Amino acid sequence: MVSAAHRAAVDCRLAGRLLCPAPRVRRAFRDSRVLCHTAGCGYTFEEDSMILTDLLKLWKKTSLVDEATAQCVEMLRIGQQMFAYSLGVLMDNECEVEDIYAMDRTLNHGEIAVRRMIAEHLAVNPQEDAIPALFLATIVGDIERIGDYCKNLIELAHHYPEKLEGPYIDRIRAVKLDVARMYDDTMKAYAENDASLAASVMERHAELARTCDGLTDRLLAEQQMCGRDAIIRALLIRFLKRVSAHLKNVASSLVNPYHKLGYKPDGTPDDRDE
Template sequence: MDAAPPILENETPLGYNERAVSLGGYETMLKELLDMLRAKSPLRDMLNEFTQMIEKTEWMFDASIKVLLHSRPTQEVEKEIYSKDKEVNEHQRSIRRKIIRHLTFQPRADVPACLVLMSVVKDAERVGDYCKNLFELATMFDIPLDRGRYKTPLKDLAEQVENLFSKTRKAFQWSDEEMAHSIIAKSEAINDQCDMLIRQLITDNLPTKKAVAYTLLARYIKRVASHLNNIATSVVTSVDNLDFSDESKDPHEQE
């Protein structure tokens, strides 16, 4: 896993547009807001903490998939899975506390940037929850997910999602719109593949236990991809459209 580059003190905004990020600036793009995050010390600290959330959930996802595929023993990662999940939750609470404290002293100037952070940290926390669900799936079902005809498509989907983590972190941290669009396209393709696989499982003549385990696995992989999609989408959308990126895709998947 790539280490996140630190946000340096001497980094400056790429082009902060004060009018665009005012309280009335509903067409604000995240690129300008992230320039603010990188430039201002309190916001920069929050951004660094958010990148830690992505790094930790990436580890959780990788470890959980390896346990599911029987390439890593459960007891080797169980303690750290739950430890990192708690750390991710604490990061979310910490960022929220810092936002409230920051806005107490800066009641107007940084509201849009703080709204963006509030939104994406929620997505990162949900990614952690689903990674924990993936691990618990391995402990709940004594199903050999390391073999059978569904091994290859499920493993391929997991690998595709794992490749999105570092890209999502970098796209958000450096407001890389081209990379964000690439992540969005890839995550939507993953979601379509998950839906297709679930439809196949519904019509397949599998034992109930296997069908449930495989369906949950596909569902959790899809939700991880969707939340990474939300984070990437925030790079290329306006503040008022945050959290709505996948509503039109699947209204039954909203949380």
């Protein structure tokens, strides 16, 4: 009969094999002054943990990194199309010729595909690419959420078919343009592993978040605007801010170690929603 102590020892060794990086990766972490400690193997990630750009340089491109990264880039591209299209319908009365729900389902399927690739890869070879897998599994959720907000924008257009004009709209259009530029730069940074450009996206989100919060505060204090007009503006500001936040999270994967994804490099949130 196998003793409880023996089972615990086996579990500990298994945990060590699952959580401890392969020797080549352990050497890379040591070179970066990363001390590792997991159960039974003597390795732990500390503050100098590597970011995604470093990891992609260290690991040979595997099917996981190739296919899952390509899927994320394609999802970003589709999300960008959805973003431009939904805002055109809502803000400029463009004809609704695309099925936003079908586009969103494409993002959903992409997220599922990335998760499946990660699960299959780690099930077969858990010692390879574990950290990039964590990055990809996290940011693919941010990309998928962008599609959800684009659906929300189209649904706003259904409730407010008039062209958006009047108070606050010029400011909101400026925010929209800022987010569109952030989208371009996030895609470029992610495709090219450009940490400097990604950092600029994070900084611009922090400024944009403050702008959106200021506009929302002014709307809350508004005495002259009818409720319907105020609600449509407040929701539009909110959705633009959230798309920006998800782009910032994707960009942060090129700047921050895994445990600080979505946060400023010092680990603090950059707007009051987080």
